[in-house]
Amino acid sequence: MHGPGCKHDHDHGHDHAHAHGHDHGHGHEHAHAEKHEHGPGCSHDHGHDHGHAHGHAEKHEHEHGPGCSHDHGHAHAAKHEHGPGCSHDHGHDHGHEHGAGCDHDHDHGHHHHKPKRIRPPGHRPAEGGGAALQLDLEGALPGETDDVGRFEKLEAAIEAHRGVTDVHLRRDAGHPEVCIHYKPEVVSVSQLLTAAQRIGAEVAARYKHQTWFVRGMTSADAATAIEHGLGKLKGVLTASVAYASERLVVEYDSEEVTLKDVEAKAKQLGYALEVPSSGHACSHHAHGGGLAPLLEMPLVVVSGVLLVAGWAIEKFAGLPALVPTIVWALSMASGGFFAIRGSLKSLLQLRVDIETMMVVAALGAAVLGAWFEGAFLLFLFAAGHALEHRAMDRARRSIESLGALRPEMARVRRSGDVVEVPVGDVQRGERVVVRPGDRVPLDGIIREGKSSLEQAAITGESLPVPKKAGDEVFSGTINCEGLLEVEVTRLSSESVLARVVDMVAEAEAQKGPNQRFAQRLERTVAPLVMIGAVVFPVVLVLLGTPVKEAILRAVSLLVAASPCALAISTPSAVLSAVAAAARGGVLVKGGIYLELLAKVNAIAFDKTGTLTVGRPKLLSTVPAQGVSREELLGTAASVESLSAHPLARAVVEAAAEGGIQAPAGSDCEAIHGKGIRAKVGADTVDVGSLALFEGDAVPAEIAAEVSKLEEAGQTTMVVRRSGRYLGVLGVADTLRAGARNVVHTLKDYGIERTVMLSGDNAKVAKSIAEQVGLDEAKAPLMPADKVAAVREMGRKGSVAMVGDGVNDAPALAAAAVGVAMGGAGSDAALETADVVLMSDDLSKLPFALGLARQATHVMQQNLVIALGISGILIIAAVFGLTHISHAVVLHEGSTLLVVANGLRLLAIRPPAMKRAPEAAVGVQPAVG
Structure with missing residues (x-):
């Protein structure tokens, strides 16, 4: 354990060696490095600039050794376990699990944007030649995803700047960028950057976006109605509706229009808006508000009964023609009640x-005396709608069922008593009591008791996971065994579960290419059909067709060409796929990522914490001639006990297991990336890689031993005490259970290249890559090199990057799809990745990939069904080969078919995984 705050960086096997460059969310690089007062002689090397302010949401807990007197004046997210005598003066709220300086405001009503990853500016030449600067869209305009609305305001403002010739959105780097073409002779890059940041800030402050629930949408077409109606409002830049999850996202100019105006306009259109409460996929009020959903099915049934009755009366009763006509008129009224309204x-x-x-x-048909056809048409239309609503409700409820796992009441310990309190009223830092069999009400840390928890709600793992004091627990998980006392760390609206539900519900509004295509098509088709329906009968009459027949044919053309099925074809698939993924412990943040993931043909893996567990173990102790194992290990442990580096911990643990007493060292000095030097008694002891002893004559047998252990995939440390070499220690990380199987499964899925990116030394990386079955290993890489490696792979095809979301945020951002593991425990992972595997189980990766591919197939099938049936019907209608009734049956049938096809995805379950024991990396040589 690093003593006096000694920041150790054995560049040996650990990518996270680099993840510790503490960027405390201060705008300037480590200007605060002098604030740290470390114990004697420790030269802290904060040499790296980690541009991302994920602050300390780092998994590696720094344990400060004795006498550490940091004064970090900022919100610490890392779980610091302080050693004795630590006089930290943090003076603020540790409760926040967010990175330092992370300005999270979870009031989802007014979407204050979740901090996303922000990529550094790029500088690639403009497409047509000339100079261009690229800024990450998320950095320039937080929350913006497309080139309409707020983007257009930014575009106009930047184009007004001198020297700027053109501004547009560019996506060729796999993520959206603002590309600014400029004349280098008129304006410099630094001037442009400052101007763009200033303009971006002004645009972001003035143009905002907001998410609502929409109540009262009866068909996918209502979405277009709302988008169209609100779009006409002065000050509204864009309005986009996710019909399947009933969300509306509006970008607006806060100086011209208020949220109240938007709500009033929607009301005028006949839809009620409500600000969603975090973690609920469905509205507080019944869907559609009021009676509509309850009446829908009964009215359809009544309409059907009357329809049949009218037909029977006409056929068999011999009553005057007026009677069946009245019955059919009533059937039309009940079937068409909502449609007419x-x-x-x-x-x-x-x-x-x-x-x-x-x-x-329908009315046209009735006027012409075809009452039966008219009634039949409205009956079928209503029946189709009612069934479609039922189906979409099922998909919505499957999302809501994720959130329903959260108890409404929590048992809180207040002034000695345990009281039942609604979860919304529980504050951070309070203690809740969780009995065996109860669900955990809020996210927190166990303070007393131990138990095992079933975390399927969050991670999709069905086996209970053992937890003890100090471990994190999540709301919605089930306590299987003992009584627990949990200190609350997140309010109910910020819990992992609430955020998952929100992200899933909004996923559909992030539209992918297939969805955009369907929408564009639908917007062009509808007006053309209307024009056609007017022109067509006129032409027919001029060509000598009787008026009645001409109008009936026009009506069937109308029915045939209306793009109902098209409107719902992709939303039903996206919603179902995202819901099924979430239930299997995979969070997909948007329809667009489903489509991108399906196209992936290469995958890059981070090593530490992804392919390996990230907990090194001591595998080999090789003492030199005449040195005992106790002396070698004891001396190393004395020095390493001053360090908090994972490798150091492995040595200390091994010494403790062997019962070796290690006297405490003093005067620690970390030699960055090479090892550690300290005093044990009066002797100077060096422990580190061979690089630490450069320029000294290292005995040949020691050097030979080092290369032998490295060939076997171990990270080595040489121990020297006052000039005498004591021997070599070999440490290796443990491979994740099932990593090899996962890589083979991915190969079966047709993934062409699998690459490991590691900060470790090349021999170790290669050895692990071979054991797991990867195509190649790239090492040693700094975080910036990982980004370059991912971009390089991206040139040849679509690449996904899998990491643990902590120190690989920039690489996740550079890939077409960033996949983070262990999202339940890491905020960084939830924020930075496009797809999050909630558990630490790699086997969810093939599941996510397979699901994305199936979802994309279903979307394509749906587009083919919708367009195919419409096409056939239009041709039939034009040539008069079809009756209205046939057209309606086929038309409604196709709508139900695409919805049902989409809902098939809900049934997909992840394969059950057997938990294999973890295998240690590296071949174990005989312990000397």
């Missing part, structure tokens, strides 16, 4: 939608 709404806004077309068609 909806079409009146849209006609008042001078807008024509599918419902209006259907109602016009």
